[in-house]
Amino acid sequence: MKLSVVIPAYNEEESIGETLHALHAQLVAEQIDHEIVVTNDNSKDNTLSRLQALTREIPTLTFYTNPGPNGFGYAVRYGLERYQGDCVAVMMADLSDDPADLVRYYRKLQEGYDCVFGSRWIKGGRVIDYPGPKKYINRLANTIVKVLFRLRYNDCTNAFKLYRRGTMEGLKPFLSPHFNLTLELPLKAIVRGYSYAVIPNSWTNRQYGESKLKIKEMGSRYFFIMIYCLIEKYFSQGDFRKRETGSSAAAPGPRG
Template structure:
């Protein structure tokens, strides 16, 4: 099963080379058929120059310049429209996500799940140097999501996840332009009946550059996606359900 990794990159000259090199070495070492898809999202530093050079040195690295509107969600959507693998993982450009965890996600997906979701806040999960205020907001937001949708999963906003190609196709159309895409993807997968496993993962704060997440700008956008998925869950009458999930539902009703 070919694995694609989509990485959005905006002004990541301090991190992108180490991130790609570490990821590439780990995947090669484990002989995993893969491609690393980096989307340069309107960077104003040397990110593109670094990607251009590295793409001539690594046979599995491809990069695109996002020629549409900028934003974290837009960059990921750009990559999701172009990856060639049988499954796709979303990872950050600052090496906050672990390549070792990616291997765990990949092997778990091969057990037959449609998606694998990471959790940093359960047994086995780990966070290093997580900003205190951001942590409080994160835990409150995820608690709201968890109880609103009656989930056992406690880290929906964690961007680090992996999906089968067919799952990504089944989650269309994607609406989010920004970090709220990290909530849209798993909630749609859950609401639409895709199977998923939860695997603990680690998270390390970035060594270089600044976080692109602007908390003050994101509250209403997360709320919009939350309400959209809630409306779909209760009022869409199963129109967007995964095909075999819909058959199971209809069989139960009969």
């Protein structure tokens, strides 16, 4: 099973090299067939030139430049239309996500699940240098999602997740142009009946640059996608649900 890793990058010249080298080294050490797909989201710094150099150092790296429209969601979607693997993970360019966790996701997916979601907020999960205000908003938002959708899962808004190709195709069309894509993908997967496992993962605050998430700008966008998925859950009559083609290796719902 070939693993694709889609990474959006905007002004990440300081961190992109360390991120990609660490990711590539981990996947090679685990003998995982893979590709790394980076979308340069029209960066204004030297991210493009760094990527050009890195392709000579990392044989599994491919990159594209998103001509626009730009934004986190658009950049991820650009990569999701171009990856070649049998499954795909979304990771960040700032090394906040641990490549060792990706290996664990991949091994779990091989048990037959449609998706693997991490949680930083369950036993075994870990956060390092998480900003206090951001943590408060994160936990509030995820609690609201848990209550409205009647979930046990508590980390929907984290982008770092793994999906089978067939699952990702089943989540289209994508609606979110910005960070609300991180909520759209797992909620659609859950609402549409795809099976998922939840395992602990870690998160480390970036060492270089600044976060691209602007919380004040994102509230209404997260609310929109949450309401959209809620309407689909209760009023679509199952029109978008996963179509079973035979016996399923894993029943819909979370497994740890």
